Amino acid sequence: MATRYLAAILATCADVLGRRPGAEENFFEIGGDSVTATDLFLRLESRLGVELDVALFFEARDFRELASRLAESTGRPVDRSMPGASG
DSSP: OHHHHHHHHHHHHHHHHSSOOOTTOOTGGGTOOHHHHHHHHHHHHHHHTBOOOHHHHHHOSSHHHHHHHHHHSOOOBOOOOOTTOOO
């Protein structure tokens, strides 16, 4: 599962930052900031279909550790329903 997360993180990071980072790189050391971190997490939630804990992003030393932590956490499925919509 961590491999799936790592692939998604690196691909999404490439979309956000304009270059594909290495697994051992740190998002903030390669030019990321809190605004792009938020963008990255929203895109990852959409791509993976689960809610993610943004705190893990700031705690992980590199993308590989982030993927491992995300795989261990239990994300809830993202609710894509519109408020007030009947199902």
